[in-house]
Amino acid sequence: MKLTIWGAAEQVTGSMHLLEIDNYKILVDCGLNYEGGVELSQNENFPFNPSDIDVVILTHAHIDHSGNLPTLVKNGFEGQILCTYPTADLTQLLLSDSVNIFMGKQNKSRRHKKFHRNKNKAYNNVQPLYLQKHVNDTADRIVPISFHQDFKITNNITLWLIPTGHLLGAAAAHFTILENGENKTIAFTGDIGRKNYPVLNDPEYLPETQYLVCESTYGGRLHSDKESLKNVLIKAIREACIEQPGRLIIPAFSVGRTQSLVFSLNKIFTDHELPPIPVFVDSPMATMATQIYRKHHKYVSEEARSFYNAKGDGFEFDNLSYVKELKESKEISDHFEPCIIISSAGMLEGGRIQDHLFYNIQNFYATIFFIGYCAKGTLGHRLLRGDSIVNIKGRELSVFATIKKTDLLSGHGDHQDLLDYIMAIPSLSLRTVFLVHGERESMDALKNSLKEKNIAVAIPKKGMVFEL
Template identity: 45%
Template sequence: MKITFWGAAKQVTGSMTLLEFDDEYRVLIDCGTDLERENNPEKTRYEYGIFPFDPSLINLVILTHAHIDHSGQIPNLYREGFEGQVLCTKATMDLSELLLLDSASLNQRKFKMIHDSKKRSKKKKDIDSRELYLDRQVKEAIENFVPIAFDQRFKFKDNGYLTFIPAGHLLGAAHVYIEFWEDGRKKTLGFSGDIGRKNYPLLVDPQPLPPVDYLITETTYGDRLHIDQGEAEVLLADIIQKACIDVPGRLIIPSFSVGRTQAMLYTLNKLYTEKGFTPIKVFTDSPLAKASSRVYERSAKLLNKPARAFLEENESLFDFENLIYLESNQASKAVSNHAEPCIIISASGMVQGGRIEHHIEANISNPYATILMVGYASEGTLGWKLLNGERKELSIRGQKLPVNATIMRIDVFSGHGDFKDLTNFVTSQDAGHLKKVFLVHGEHQTMNNFKITLEQSGYTQVEIPDKGQTFEI
C-alpha cells in the first residue's frame, strides 16, 4: 500500500489522506477544506483542477467527522468525477449535511460578489469560483453517504475491513481502524481523526484503537495542556456571575455552531435546572446551531451517561427558560438594543465572518460588555487578535474601535484532546509492534515537539510528512 498525505500536512486544516492498495483500489480518508489555503490568494493550481489527484480514480471516501476541515471538499470531489460512496457514522452524515449546506449558502453569496465585481471592474479577483459548490451539489453528495454504526466491522473491499471507534471530539466523530491483506499478510492501519477529551459535556470519552502496524494521528494540542481543568458548570457560572450579575452587563461568546454551542447550551441548562442559577436571557444567534441541536437530541444514544440521564429527567438537553433562538438578520441586529443583562452566543468561533462580527462591533467599546473566547482561533482572524495581547483599539469591518470591553478566555469547551490525551492515545500502542507513526493536523512546531516526546518514550519510527509525500507500507 501507498499512503500520500494531501492535506493537514505540517498545518492544522484540510485533512485529506490517500490510500492506494496493491490491487489499485483507492481510498480517501477525509476530504476537508484547507482553511489556510482558502485565506491565501495565491492558491495552488493542480493538474486535476482543484485536487492534486484524479477524483474519478478514487473508489471510496471514509469520513472521520463532520467538521468542514475534514468534509468540506466532498461535494467538489463528486463534481470533479468521483462516483463512489462516503462511509461515516449516521450522526456524521446528519451534521455533514447541515455544515455543507451552510457552506453552500456562503458560496451563493460569494458567487454574487464575483458577479457584482465583474460588473464594476475587469480586474482579477481572489475568489476562485471553481471551488464554490451550491445546494444541489451537496444534496447529490449526501445521497451517496452510507452510515456505518460504531464498532461494526464493515467489508469495504476484497480483503479490506474498517471499523469506526468513538473518538469523542464531536457527535459521531470516529477513529478509523483498517484491516487488509496484501501478499498473503495481514496489515493494520489506525487513523485518529480528531481526538476528543475525557469528561467533555455531552460526548463519550475517546476510545483507544486496537493494536495497529501503522498509526496516523492528529497533533493539534501536541505540546500543550488545557489551562482550565475544573468543571464546565463551575467555570462558566463564575464568568456569568462577574459579567452579568455583579455588574449588569452582557456576555458575548463567539462559538462554532456545531459542537461547541451545544456543549455550552447544555451546561447553561444544567446551571439553571440543577443549580438554581439566576435565569438570564440567552440569545443563540445561529440557525445552524438550532438545527445541529436537533441532531444531537435525535442521536441521544451516542451521548455520555450523564447527558442521557439529564435528557430522560428533563425532556430536553438544550431548551430552558429565557433561551431565545434568533432566526433572521433583523432579529440578530435588534439584540444590540436589548437593555437587560444577557448572554449572546453566535458564530463563528474565530470571529471570522458570520453574525458574531456584528455583535463584537456593537460591544467592543462597551465597558459593561465581556467577550469570552472559548476555543482556538487561527492567526490573522479577529478572534486571534482578541486572544493575543493588550490592544487599545481594533479594526472591525473597516472601522477602528476602542477596546473597552473585558476580554476573557476559557478552554474547558475545547473539543480537542490536549498533550496528555494525545500522548495516551499513541502510547496505548506497543512501541515494539508499531512500525510507523505519522503526525498530521497540527502546527509544524507542535508536531516537532510531539515527535520528540514520542521518541523519548521509545517510538523511534515517527514521520512528519510534507504535503504530497508518499510512503510505502
C-alpha cells in the same frame, strides 16, 4: 500497501490521505485547505484523478475534513462515502453552509466590481467552489455505518469506526488489510477529543495497530485544569451579568461547541446555581445542528442521556431562546437587561457575531468570552492578543469591552491526551506514527515525547509516499 499524505501536512486544515492496496484506492477525509495564503480555488485541483478513487472514509463532519467532498464528486468521483450516522447529517448541514458562504463572497465580489466599474480596474468575480447541486450529489453517495461494525469494503479490507469524542459521530478509521497472505493494520485518528467533554463520549482507544496517522493539533500544549468548566462559566456569568448589569457575549462554533456550551449552562441554571438570566443562541445553523444532536440522542454521553431521563431536553431550558430571524437578532441589541448571547462564528470571522461585536465592542458593560482557539489573522486573535483598536465591518473601533477566554471547551485533546491515546495501542504492534493536522512546532513537540518512548515517528510533507 501504499500511503500518501495529500493534506494537513505540517498544517491543520485540508485533511486528505490516500491508501492504496493493490489497485484499490481509499481516500480518508477530503477537507478544505484554508490555511493562511491559500486561495479557495486551489482546492479545485486534486493531485490524483477523482474518478480513480474507489471509496472515501469520512472521520467527521468538520469542514477541514469534509469540505472538499463536493469538489471530488463534481470532478468525477462515483464511489461511496462511508461515515457514521451523525456525521452524515452534520456533513450535509456544514456543506450547505459552505455553499452559502461561497455565494456570499461571490455577491460581495460582484458589488465591488460594480462599484469600481468606472475606474478602469479589473476585478474578477469570486467563483463558488461548488454549488448546492454538488452538495446534493455528495449526499447521495454517503452510506452511514455504525460504530464498532466490521464493514467489509472488499474481501481483503475491513473497516472499523471507533469513537474519538471530538464531535458527535467523530470516528477513527481502523483498517485490517489482508495483503500477500499477511494481515496489516492501519488507523487514521481524524481528530481526537477530550475526556469528560460535555455531551460527548470519551475517546475510545484503538486495538492493535501497526501504522497510525495521528492528529497533533495540541502537541506541546496542555489544557487548563485548575478549575472545572462549571466554575469557570459561573464566575464569568456572575462577573459579567450579576455584579454589573452587563452582557456576556460568547463566540462559539455552531456545530459542536454551541451544543456543549448550552448543555453546560442548562445544568447550571436547572440546579439554580445562578439566578435566571436570558440566554440567546443567535445562529440558525446552531439551531439546525442542535436538532441533529436530538435526532442522534443515542450517540451522546451517558451524562447527557441521564440528564434527559431525569430533567428533560439537555438543549432547552426556561431562560433560553433560539434566535431564528435576522430581525430577532437585531432586536437583541435593544435588550438592555443583563443577558448571555451565544453566536457564531467562533473566531469572529463572519456570521451574526460580527453584529454583536460591532454594537458592543465599545460597551464598558460588555464581556467577550472566548471558549475556543482563534487562528492567527482573525478578529478573535487580534482581540485576544490585546489590540486596543480593531476593524469590524469596515470601521475602526476602540476596544472598551472586557476580553476573557478559557480552553475548557476546546474540542481537541491536549499533548498528554494524544500521548495517552497513542501509548494505549499495544506497543508490540505499533511500528510507525505519522503526525498530521498540526503546526510544525506542535508536531515536533509530540514527536520528541514519542521518541522518548522508543516509538518511530514520521512528519510527512505533502505528497510523501510510504510503502507499508
